[in-house]
Amino acid sequence: LNAMADDINLWQKSTLNSILQKGELTVGLEPGYMPFEMKDKQGNVIGFDVDIANEMAKAMGVKLKLVPTAWDGIIAGLLTGKYDIIISGMTITQERNLKINFADPYISVGQTILAPKKHAGKKWSDLDKPEYTIVTKIGVTGEIATRKMFKKAKIRTFETEADAAQEVLNGNADGLVYDKPYNAIFFAEKGGDKLVHLSDELTYEPLGFAVRKGDPDFLNWLNNFLNQTKNDGTYKKIYDRWFTQ
Ligand code: ARG
Incomplete structure (x- = not known):
């Protein structure tokens, strides 16, 4: 009984639950990092991450709001609740991972x-x-x-x-x-x-969506979202739009 109460409590505190309640997914990202997020001539933020974020919001049945944020304060912004998630080509480093959690890598670079x-x-x-x-x-x-x-x-x-x-x-x-x-x-x-x-890669860098710690429900959803889109052709369609083979 206690374990069940804990699970319900966890879900009530989950960012995923709050996204569903407010009907909106807010995403922190820093434009300027081609082809992940950059501004078009009209000043709209476009790119690989933006298309993934759109797909994510669609799968949740909520609206998407992008929150452009300087790199310098992007982790602090997540920790203080300025947005629900960082989707900004962020490398999963062990040091960052001490402060925030990452979903499984969605791509890797060097x-x-x-x-x-x-x-x-x-x-x-x-x-x-x-x-x-x-x-x-x-x-x-x-x-x-x-x-x-x-x-x-x-x-x-x-x-x-x-x-x-x-x-x-x-x-x-x-x-x-x-x-x-x-x-x-x-x-x-x-x-x-x-x-x-x-173009020889000097490092190995998995990139991941970053969320606040202590939220297994959100992480579980994100990893299953990744698995689904990577295997049903959705991810590839988005990838091919932004990366030339
Ligand atoms: N992958 C690099 C890092 O995590 C650079 C990411 C920069 N991203 C951005 N949207 N400006 O440090």
């Missing part, structure tokens, strides 16, 4: 390097020299990898991935360390004869 053309054919370690500057974005796994791997090169960090990538394009830096999908798109759109994508 860090790669976008560099000026003159570095074509080089390995990451060839760029770890005092005369070179490596750029990345503050607070992301790219920064963690850069600080761990690059011991001799100068390191500069930027608020946005776009500003960091621009530095490389302008010839002011020798490499951007960032998630492969972003680098691949930036290279395809702006690389031309200026850049090279050193």
Whole structure:
């Protein structure tokens, strides 16, 4: 009897229950991370994560509300209840996982390097020299990898991935360390004869939806949602829309 009362109590406190009660799923995400979330010309947030979030809300039978949030405060925003979930290409790191929970990975990526053309054919370690500057974005796994791997090169960090990538394009830096999908798109759109994508993955990074701790009911729903959509063709349809094979 006590165990049953505990289960009911847990469900009453579940974010999933509150989403159903209010008829709305709120999603924290930081636009600028192609192709997961970015702004179109009209300023609408679009991308792989947005389509997944839409599918999720549809499966719950609720409306979707996106809550654009700076990366810097994105975990704090979840913890203080500004949104129900983070769907923002977030890498499941052991450190983040101490504070928040993650559903099973929905995709995995790795860090790669976008560099000026003159570095074509080089390995990451060839760029770890005092005369070179490596750029990345503050607070992301790219920064963690850069600080761990690059011991001799100068390191500069930027608020946005776009500003960091621009530095490389302008010839002011020798490499951007960032998630492969972003680098691949930036290279395809702006690389031309200026850049090279050193696309060997330097890290293994599973990305996951993040939720507050202590909510097994929400996690259970998310993992079953993932399993269903990954096996019934829904996930693939969305994936193919944003990732070129
Ligand atoms: N995967 C990287 C990380 O978790 C970068 C994610 C950046 N996402 C974003 N929406 N800006 O640190």
